[in-house]
Amino acid sequence: MRLSSLLHLPGFVEEEAKRIFNLGKENGILKGRSLYLCVASSILISCRQYRIPKSLHEISEVSDINRKELMKTVSFLTKRLNITFKNISSIGYIPKICSELKLSAKTESKVIEILNK
Numbered sequence: 001m002r003l004s005s006l007l008h009l010p011g012f013v014e015e016e017a018k019r020i021f022n023l024g025k026e027n028g029i030l031k032g033r034s035l036y037l038c039v040a041s042s043i044l045i046s047c048r049q050y051r052i053p054k055s056l057h058e059i060s061e062v063s064d065i066n067r068k069e070l071m072k073t074v075s076f077l078t079k080r081l082n083i084t085f086k087n088i089s090s091i092g093y094i095p096k097i098c099s100e101l102k103l104s105a106k107t108e109s110k111v112i113e114i115l116n117k
Contacts, residue, residue, distance in 0.1 A: 003043055006062050007054060017046040020081065029080045033073065040065050041073040048085045053092040091115050
């Protein structure tokens with residue numbers, strides 16, 4: 001999947017996204033929907049299942065898909081396929097944000113410590 005490589009996702013996340021997509025295809029619930037939108041939605045669901053901190057905004061931006069449409073499709077697929085997952089806590093995004101801001105490991109640790117209080 002081109003999208004998963006653009007997002008730098010591990011292989012197991014891509015495989016789970018393929019499984020989700022194929023499950024939707026086999027159940028006939030993808031009919032009438034953009035395949036690329038369904039692929040992006042499957043990737044977001046897979047990321048959330050494995051607690052990989054990829055935001056809706058990030059996947060929407062990389063895939064050039066409207067965020068509302070992406071969220072609607074994610075919601076639709078999770079309901080129809082009975083997929084559940086826990087939301088990623090804000091702490092999961094800290095390493096990514098600190099890396100983007102080029103903050104030190106010490107600062108990152110302090111932020112996590114503050115959030116855990």
